[in-house]
Amino acid sequence: MGHVSDIPRRGAARTAKLATLPLGMAGRAAAGLGKRLAGQSSDEITAELSAKAAEQLFAVLGELKGGAMKLGQAMSVFEAAMPDELAEPYREALTKLQNEAPPMPAKxxxxxxxxxxxTRWRERFRSFDDAPSASASIGQVHHGVWSDGRxxxxKVQYxxxxxxxxxxxxxxRRLAPLFKPFAPGTDIKGLMDELTDRSVEELDYRIEADNQRAFATEFAGDPHIAVPAVIASSPKVVVSEWMAGTPLAQVIAGGSRDExxxxxxxxxxFHFAAPDRVGLMHTDPHPGNFMMLGDGRLGVIDFGAAVKMSAGIPPELTTMVRLAVHDRRDExxxxMTLAGYVTRRERLDxxxxxxxxxxxxxxxxxxxxxxTxxxxxEIAGRYSDxxxxxxxxxxxFxxxxxxxxxxxVLLGSVAILCQLDAQAPYREVIRRWAPEMLIDPDSGASHGDAPDPEPLAE
Structure with missing residues (x-):
């Protein structure tokens, strides 16, 4: 990696590479049309183009890191929504983006x-491994042994x-107009601005460290969730306790039904308890940020993306869920109109x-x-028809x-559950941490009212 003076040149190169994605996909589509005219079957062409697109996607997004890699990581979660005949080439390439990227040199x-x-940082470590153990969108992680033996x-920022x-x-943001025909009422610019603001916060590792300290304090000793303690932090480096476990991607790929x-x-x-217990929500739900520990706990890492929820999940959202659960459609x-979810009320039945x-x-x-x-x-196909x-x-909408x-978080979490092919007590978890989502507006009883749920299995 070059010096700071190289950034403008590298930025131009990054821009050019990112621009190759839509151009490359358009070129492959044109090539596919030519092959159809030449008599090659649609299925063969689709599989071939998907494989080539996946290869380019990983090569470009993986090399760019930064915002482009963040997009790739988000996409890697939603491969579960793709038809099986198209998903396989993307599945491997996009999953790599959860924790792999070209490393920066030791120097x-x-x-x-x-x-x-x-400059005397080595005195704080008994040992430090120059080879990274994982790479992320804006930094990479190295294993070390702290001076006290831990x-x-x-985590070192690029x-x-x-x-x-x-x-x-x-x-x-230049790709945003591509989505406008599918969601004409959506404030694409506003969504991109919000994503930008949240992403920029991740550049200051002191914010991430503060978030992680809050989660680690609340979940300390928890029998089901584990968050590593923060040991030291600065704007571009954060040191936390090492956590070893089975990456969630491995559980997805080969875990048993029980696992x-x-x-x-x-x-x-984790996702429904955190707003109530911590006043924060971890907002980077992709498998690379989770692992299963040997004692059965879910290990959670990477707290750069988190939003404050001092009063828990916003009441507008919980009320909307409650009304939807109980089929109170007019209310x-x-x-949803008052909360800003509906843009053309006069056309909405x-x-x-x-x-x-x-x-x-x-x-x-x-x-x-x-x-599953x-x-x-099936849902993705229905909404995209x-x-x-x-x-x-x-x-x-x-x-x-x-x-x-x-x-x-909610959609990403569900996507991971589908990747896991998990049978989960979703309603019971919500009854435990956000019961107002299920309370009948008339009777005050919860939907599917039953005795209090048993605690999570140890």
């Missing part, structure tokens, strides 16, 4: 540590990551709105819901920017 790592921890994870991230986000169910249950518990549309939202509350109508790729693919009822209804990160 660059040492220079960052000199600036952030002082194994530690040392030099120039701030300029690179902002450059990537600016470039990604995948346990992982899914812990994941639900639901009125509330309450029955159509309820039908559109029904899949989102389906897991709340049963004690244990089986999250097939279920998610331009001739279908759901697609027409979606044109009356928007996503208020202030709720972007909450929806990112």
């Amino acid at each position: 660059t790592v040492h220079r960052v540590l000199d600036h952030q921890l002082g 194994d530690v994870a040392v 030099p120039g990551a701030d300029e690179a991230l902002l450059s990537d986000l600016r470039q990604l 995948r169910n346990a992982a899914g249950e812990r994941l639900c518990e 639901l549309v009125n509330l 309450a029955a159509d709105a309820m039908e559109f939202l029904r899949p989102f509350v389906e897991p709340l109508h049963t004690d244990r819901f089986h999250f 790729r097939a279920w998610m693919q 331009v001739r279908g009822r759901e697609f027409a209804t979606s044109r009356s 928007t996503l208020p920017p202030q709720y972007l990160m909450v929806h990112r």
Whole structure:
């Protein structure tokens, strides 16, 4: 990696590489048309183009890191929604983006540590491994042994990551108009601004360290969730206790039924408990940030992306879920209009709105819901069918920017559950941590009212 003076040149190169994605995909589509004219089957062409697109996607996004890699990591979660015949080439390539990227040289790592921890930083470690153990969007992680003998994870930010991230986000914003025809009422610019603001916060590792300290303090000694303690932090480096376990991606790929169910249950518990217990929500839900420990706990890392929820999940959202669960369609549309989710009220039929939202509350109508790729693919296919009822209804909806990160967590978490093929007690977890989502507006009783749920299995 070059010096800071190289950033403008590298930025131009990054911009050019990012621009190759839509151009490359368009070129492959044109090539596919030529092959169809030449008599090659549609299935053969689709598989071939998907494999080549996946290869380019990883090569470009993985090299760029920054905002582009963040996009790739988000995409890696939602491969569960892709049809099986298309998903396989992407699955491996996108999963790599959860924890792999070309490493920075050891001398660059040492220079960052000199600036952030002082030139005598080696005295604080018994040992430090120059080879990174994992790479992320704006930094990489090294294993070390702290002076008191504890194994530690040392997260070091790439030099120039701030300029690179902002450059990537600016470039990604240029893709926003591509989504406008599918969501004409949506404030794409507002959503991109919110994503940019949250991403920029991740550049200051002191914010991440403070978030992680809050989670670690609250979950200390918890029998189901583990968060490593922070040992030291600076703007570009954070040192925390080392956590070893089975990466969630491995559980997804080859875990037993019991292992995948346990992982899914812990994941639900973490995302719904945190706002109530910590006043924060971890907003980077991709498998690279979770692992299963040997004692059955879910280990959680990377707290750079978190939003404050001092009063728990926003009441507008909990009320909308409650009204949807109990099929109060007119009240639901009125509330969604007031909350900014509906842009064309005069064109939105309450029955159509309820039908559109029904899949989102389906897991709340049963004690244990089986999250599957097939279920998610069916929903994605229904909403993306331009001739279908759901697609027409979606044109009356928007996503208020202030709720972007909450929806990112809820949808990302469900996507991971589908990757796990998990059978999870989704409703019971919500009854434990957000019971107002299930209370009947008339009777005050919870939907599917039953005795208090048993605690999570040890």
